[in-house]
Amino acid sequence: MKRALRILILTLVLASVMTFGSLQWQLENFFVASFVWFPEILLILVIIFGTCLVEKVIDLLMASLLGAVISVAFSLLCVSIVVNNPVYLRFIQYGLMKNSVFIAFVYLALVSAGGSVAVMLRGKDGYWK
């Protein structure tokens, strides 16, 4: 139960950061963050510290895969909520979906590789072993 809860928390955090990254890269002109690599810095923070929550690499891989899938859904949902015009929404949805999947895939690869190394370096029980 505790293990599942930790995976869920990590999934939600990863989904949030991935959604931020995905939308910022796609709607760059509308995001006020002054530094474009800000989502990636947050993602690295999650890889370093968030992976302390999981003890097994498979848990991390599950969380990152779920996070990537949810981030695509979140990205589409956020844009769908704010765009009231159905024609304009239809116009942007396809491109948004395609790019979100691509960005989510890149983030998935990054988190899987970096997170797996972080989890393995720490060992099963310790934090910085």
Next chain:
Amino acid sequence: MKHLYIYLLLMVVCGISWLEVYNGVKNFGKHSEAVSRGFLELKLKFKEFEGIVAVFDSSLTAHFPESVDVQFESLQVSFADEEGDYYGTYIVNFHIDDPSSFQLRVSGGYGTALRKRVKEKDSLHLILSGMVGIELRTGRLPVFITYPVSSEVEM
């Protein structure tokens, strides 16, 4: 205790992410509303023939929500009459011309054809259609978009 700090950090990261998403998406919503509801009005009035050149006094007005800053870039417009005769496509650069008052000039072979047609028919109904390039500033950076415009003018 270490886990508590980690949870705290993750909460902060999550909060920052959603705050940024909220702000960015809100700006995008404003932009999409402007794109959906805004329109451009092209007004033309025939002034005179200068030789074979037909001169039209023109103005372009943007009707967008007040919070949206609109910068005109260019206009590309084609002239045709009701019978489908074509009188050329013309480009106006709004870095040089003022969008609130500029002149469109149908010249050359098209000007000659237009003058001939007006003489034949006494009056002529011209239909214009084209694209306007504008920059909309609704977020951090302006976004360039093209907008369709159409208008009619009696000669």
